[in-house]
Structure formats: structure tokens, C-alpha cells
Amino acid sequence: MKFYVYCVAESRPSLEGIAVGIAESDLELLEFEGLVAVASKFDDESVQINRANVLRHEAIVRSVLTETTLLPFRFGTVVGEANLRSFLIARRTALLSRLALVRNCIEMSIKIIWQIPSEPTVTQKHERDAEVGAGAAFLLSKRQEILGDETLSVKANEIAAWLGSRLDGFVRQAQIAVEPKQKLVLAGSYLIEQSLESKYREQVAKLKEERPHLHFLTSGPWPPYTFANIDLEFATHFGVS
Amino acid sequence: MDSSFEQVIVGSDEFPGDAELSLLETLDHVLNRGLVIAGEITISVADVDLIFVGLNVLVSSVETAHEVLRERQQQSLPTSELAERPGD
Amino acid sequence: MKQSPENPRSAEPEIETSHAEEFVEQLRCVTDTLPSRINVDSHSVEQGLAKLVLTLIEFIRRLLEKQAIRRMEGGDLSPEQIEDLGLALMKLEAKLLELKGQFGLEDEDLNIDLGPVGRLI
Numbered sequence: 001m002k003f004y005v006y007c008v009a010e011s012r013p014s015l016e017g018i019a020v021g022i023a024e025s026d027l028e029l030l031e032f033e034g035l036v037a038v039a040s041k042f043d044d045e046s047v048q049i050n051r052a053n054v055l056r057h058e059a060i061v062r063s064v065l066t067e068t069t070l071l072p073f074r075f076g077t078v079v080g081e082a083n084l085r086s087f088l089i090a091r092r093t094a095l096l097s098r099l100a101l102v103r104n105c106i107e108m109s110i111k112i113i114w115q116i117p118s119e120p121t122v123t124q125k126h127e128r129d130a131e132v133g134a135g136a137a138f139l140l141s142k143r144q145e146i147l148g149d150e151t152l153s154v155k156a157n158e159i160a161a162w163l164g165s166r167l168d169g170f171v172r173q174a175q176i177a178v179e180p181k182q183k184l185v186l187a188g189s190y191l192i193e194q195s196l197e198s199k200y201r202e203q204v205a206k207l208k209e210e211r212p213h214l215h216f217l218t219s220g221p222w223p224p225y226t227f228a229n230i231d232l233e234f235a236t237h238f239g240v241s
Numbered sequence: 242m243d244s245s246f247e248q249v250i251v252g253s254d255e256f257p258g259d260a261e262l263s264l265l266e267t268l269d270h271v272l273n274r275g276l277v278i279a280g281e282i283t284i285s286v287a288d289v290d291l292i293f294v295g296l297n298v299l300v301s302s303v304e305t306a307h308e309v310l311r312e313r314q315q316q317s318l319p320t321s322e323l324a325e326r327p328g329d
Numbered sequence: 330m331k332q333s334p335e336n337p338r339s340a341e342p343e344i345e346t347s348h349a350e351e352f353v354e355q356l357r358c359v360t361d362t363l364p365s366r367i368n369v370d371s372h373s374v375e376q377g378l379a380k381l382v383l384t385l386i387e388f389i390r391r392l393l394e395k396q397a398i399r400r401m402e403g404g405d406l407s408p409e410q411i412e413d414l415g416l417a418l419m420k421l422e423a424k425l426l427e428l429k430g431q432f433g434l435e436d437e438d439l440n441i442d443l444g445p446v447g448r449l450i
Contacts (some may be wrong), residue, residue: 072276
């Protein structure tokens with residue numbers, strides 16, 4: 001029997017007032033050693049990524065969040081009962097510690113679009129040397145490109161650092177993705193204690209005013225999607241620094 | 242790029258700008274993040290995990306990748322589209 | 330934890346911006362790179378794998394370029410070596426362009442999101 005799972009909670013929510021789950025299945029609670037998975041039966045081959053399903057998933061997780069601390073599952077997680085059990089039992093310690101991290105917190109999101117700064121190209125004397133062959137010229141122009149990239153990188157990371165320092169007192173944990181070559185230069189997720197939400201919002205309003213050339217998109221409160229994942233094994237597999 | 246997914250989002254006047262923005266932002270949260278149970282996740286989200294697993298496999302060589310590609314074509318994927326594909 | 334109308338955690342997430350169109354455009358790019366999860370037809374699987382392989386090669390190619398430049402700047406390569414290295418890398422870039430063309434992939438297609446590690450390129 002397969003289940004679509006929405007989140008894992010540290011206590012049993014009442015499920016009051018929550019309608020029905022994905023594929024019109026009733027919601028149920030599956031409990032294994034004190035961890036409670038909120039799930040609904042599912043037996044199709046795959047989950048459609050459409051508006052209805054996505055909003056339903058989000059609404060269910062949000063509802064459960066009003067009653068208990070939880071870690072949301074990624075949309076579309078369908079699992080057999082046995083595998084769910086072994087996952088929850090095997091990863092119990094990591095899950096409990098993650099639950100402790102997100103307790104009483106909500107997630108707020110900041111995305112920033114910038115006008116990509118263009119750098120004047122710096123030319124150096126030796127590039128003008130007619131003796132330079134096609135291969136060397138290729139490398140030199142690549143070098144130019146890379147230097148430009150590095151400048152962009154520095155500027156993008158400065159924005160991240162600015163945000164970080166200004167939000168420091170309000171944030172329990174932050175996860176920031178910086179893309180120096182993209183218009184969407186920064187996407188930050190912030191774990192905020194509920195009680196600090198309004199102070200956080202005030203601070204963000206100030207930040208928007210401080211840098212009007214940056215375009216902000218702020219959203220929240222969200223259940224702690226970004227802080228739920230206990231596995232970062234990917235970083236070690238690929239070894240990228 | 243397959244557009245059936247896009248059409249659901251972009252659609253028509255049914256989904257004016259703000260609703261689309263809201264859905265996209267929601268998608269960014271529920272689809273790119275959250276707990277993952279590796280091993281048994283349905284095909285639709287397995288693509289993301291396939292990539293993780295696939296990368297471990299493919300880092301070795303391009304030849305291996307070609308083999309994987311060929312193998313997948315011969316594999317019985319649970320869909321009728323495979324049978325209907327011309328030139329197979 | 331009682332459910333109550335004042336409980337901020339039951340509120341729907343607000344999404345606020347003065348630049349909705351810009352963000353829609355950017356966020357669409359994110360969803361565009363999702364593999365087609367609904368269809369499991371072989372063409373899209375193959376396309377997905379080709380994308381993966383080419384992304385990796387592209388990544389390695391860029392690493393090689395950076396390394397070559399570092400060595401060139403470090404001064405431990407002779408002019409002939411620099412020239413040979415440059416030509417080889419030029420050919421590699423051209424080859425990859427050809428491969429991308431064969432699979433109908435653009436640069437943006439190759440910039441896959443690896444989750445915690447960020448984007449590959």
C-alpha cells in the first residue's frame with residue numbers, strides 16, 4: 001500500500017478542518033516510534049504537478065503546522081508503508097534534531113533581482129602582440145571572461161553578506177543561494193521564530209528602502225520546507241567546494 | 242521542452258499574473274525543497290533523485306552514459322508511448 | 330498548539346513584490362528546467378540523460394580552461410605549450426557546441442540545479 005506523504009510531525013495533529021488529500025484520498029496518520037507521518041493512500045503511477053495538487057499539498061502542511069512542529073516532505077513523495085517505517089526509524093535522530101531546530105519557527109523567503117552590472121573590459125598590452133597565436137588568444141580572452149565573472153561574483157556575494165548582517169538578530173538559520181550571472185541573483189530562506197516575525201518584516205521593509213535599485217520579492221510565512229531536509233549527502237558525493 | 246506542464250501554469254486568462262506568481266513561488270518551496278525519502282519515490286519526483294543517482298553513475302565516462310541511454314531505450318518503461326515511437 | 334484565527338502560522342503565505350512580471354519571468358525559468366515528470370516517454374528520458382552528460386562535460390571543460398589559465402598566469406608554461414593548450418581547448422569548446430546542437434540544447438538547458446550544491450555551472 002503506497003502513501004502520499006505530506007509531512008512528519010512530532011505529535012498527532014487532529015486533522016480537523018482539513019478536507020481531503022491528493023487524489024481525493026482521506027488523510028491518515030502513520031505513527032512509528034513517536035514520529036507521526038501525515039499521509040493519504042495513493043496508487044497512481046505518478047503525481048501530476050498541477051495547480052490543484054500543489055495547493056492542496058501546501059494547504060495540508062500549513063494546516064498541520066497550526067497544531068504541531070513538523071518537517072514537510074517534498075511535493076510528490078509517494079512511499080510504501082514499509083519504506084516509510086524504515087525511513088522514520090532509521091533517521092529518527094536526525095529527524096528529531098531537525099524538528100527541534102524548526103520548533104516554533106516559520107520560514108520567510110527573500111528573492112532579489114538585480115540589473116547585472118556590466119564591467120568595462122580591461123585590456124592589457126601584451127594582448128595586442130601580433131605574435132600571439134590562435135590558441136593563446138583563446139586562453140587570454142577566456143581569462144578576461146573569467147575575471148569578469150569573478151567581479152560579478154564578488155558583487156553578488158556582497159548583497160548576500162549585507163542581507164546576512166542586517167537580518168542577523170532575527171534569524172535562527174538561513175540558507176542562501178547566490179547566482180552571480182543570473183538576473184535572479186539571490187534566493188534566501190530564513191528560519192524565523194514566530195515571535196520575531198513582525199520585527200523581521202519591519203527590518204526587511206527597511207532593507208528594501210535602503211537599496212531601491214534591487215528588486216525584492218518577499219514571501220511567507222511558509223512551513224519550514226527549506227530546513228526540512230536531513231540529507232546533504234550530495235555535497236560529499238560530488239565534492240564541489 | 243514538453244509544454245503540458247507549462248500550460249497548466251500559464252494557461253489562459255484563468256490565471257492572471259499574480260496567481261501565476263503565487264503558484265510559481267509556491268512551487269519553488271514545495272518542489273525544490275522538503276524531506277526526501279531516497280529509494281522509493283514515484284517516477285515523477287524520481288527524476289530529481291535520478292539525477293543524483295545518475296550523476297554518480299555518469300561521472301565515470303561518456304561511454305557508460307551511452308550504454309545507459311541504449312539500455313533505457315530497450316527497457317520496458319510503463320508507458321504505451323514507447324511502443325508508438327516511430328523508427329524504434 | 331491550539332488552532333486559532335490569530336495564530337500566524339495558519340495564515341496563507343503572502344507574496345509581496347513591486348516587480349511581479351520580472352519575477353514571473355525568472356521563476357518560470359526555474360520550472361522550465363524541471364524534467365517532464367508527468368510523462369515517462371523514452372524521448373524525454375533520453376533528452377534528460379543527454380542533458381546530464383553534456384552538463385558534466387561542460388563543467389569539466391570549464392574546469393580545464395580555468396586550470397590552463399592558472400598555469401599560464403603562473404608562468405610555468407612555454408609559449409608553445411600555451412598555444413597547444415589553447416588550441417586543444419578551443420577544439421573542445423567547438424566539439425561541445427556541436428554536441429549541444431545535435432541534442433537541441435542551449436546553454437541554459439545545461440545549467441541544472443543540484444539542490445544543496447547549487448547550480449552546476
